[in-house]
Amino acid sequence: MEDREIIQLFLDRDQRAAAELEAKYGGLCRRVAGNILRNQEDAEEVASDAIFAVWRTVPPQVPQSLLAYTLRIARNRAVTRLRDNTRDKRTGEAAPPETEPSVPDNAADRLEAAETARLINDFLRARPEREQIMFTRRYFMGDEPGDIAKDLGVSPLRVSDTLYKLKGRLKRYLQERDVIV
Numbered sequence: 302m303e304d305r306e307i308i309q310l311f312l313d314r315d316q317r318a319a320a321e322l323e324a325k326y327g328g329l330c331r332r333v334a335g336n337i338l339r340n341q342e343d344a345e346e347v348a349s350d351a352i353f354a355v356w357r358t359v360p361p362q363v364p365q366s367l368l369a370y371t372l373r374i375a376r377n378r379a380v381t382r383l384r385d386n387t388r389d390k391r392t393g394e395a396a397p398p399e400t401e402p403s404v405p406d407n408a409a410d411r412l413e414a415a416e417t418a419r420l421i422n423d424f425l426r427a428r429p430e431r432e433q434i435m436f437t438r439r440y441f442m443g444d445e446p447g448d449i450a451k452d453l454g455v456s457p458l459r460v461s462d463t464l465y466k467l468k469g470r471l472k473r474y475l476q477e478r479d480v481i482v
Contacts, residue, residue, distance in 0.1 A: 304367040311359040319356050326368055327352065329442075330375040336443030337379040338386075347382055351375035376441065417480055424474050428467070435463055 302321050310318035330351050335344035351374045355367075364370035425433050431453060438444040439460075446460040453460070472482050 308359065308363065308367055311356065312363070318359075319352050322355060322367070322371065323352050326371050329368070329372060333372055333375050333442050334379040334382075336445075337376065338383055340386075343382055343386070344379070347378045348375055350378050354378070372441070376443075417475070420475060420478055420480060421471065424471055432463060432467055435460055436467055439464055 302325065304325075307318060307321045307325065310321060327348055330348035331341075331344045334347040334351075335341060338344050338347065351371060354374045355371055359370075362370070425436060428436070434453065435449055438449050439446065446464070447457045450457040450460045475482050
C-alpha cells in the first residue's frame with residue numbers, strides 16, 4: 302500500500318492503518334531501534350510504541366514522509382529507552398553521541414534546531430546519493446560501517462573514510478552559516 306493511502310487510513314481513523322504501517326515499516330523501525338538498543342525485545346517494544354505513537358498523532362499531524370516520520374519516532378523512543386536502561390543499571394554507559402536526540406527546551410531552541418536541521422538537509426541534498434545513503438544509514442539509522450559497505454559494494458574503510466570527510470565538510474558548512482558545532 303502506498304504511503305498516501307496509509308496516511309488516509311490514519312486520517313479516517315481506520316483500524317487497518319496501524320496494521321498497514323507495521324507491515325510496511327515495522328521491520329525498519331525494529332532495525333533502527335535494534336541498532337541503538339542492541340536488545341531485540343526492547344527493539345520490538347519500541348517499534349510497537351512507535352506505530353502506536355503514529356496512530357495517536359496522525360491526525361492532527363499529516364507527515365510529508367510517512368517513513369521519515371515513523372522512523373524519527375522510533376529512533377527517539379529507542380534513544381530514550383537506552384538512556385533509561387543505562388540509568389537504571391547505573392553502569393555509567395552513555396548513549397553514543399550520534400544517537401543523542403536534540404530536545405529543545407524553549408521556542409528559541411526549537412527554532413534554532415529546526416534551522417540546523419534544514420541546513421543539514423540542504424548540505425546532504427548537495428552530496429552524491431551514495432554519500433547521502435552512507436550518512437543517513439550511519440547517523441540516523443545507526444547501521445555499522447561494515448553493513449553499509451556490504452550493501453553498497455565498497456570496503457568498510459571506504460565508508461569510514463567517506464563519513465569522516467563528510468563530517469568535516471558538514472562541520473565547516475555549518476560554521477560558515479554561524480551554527481555553533
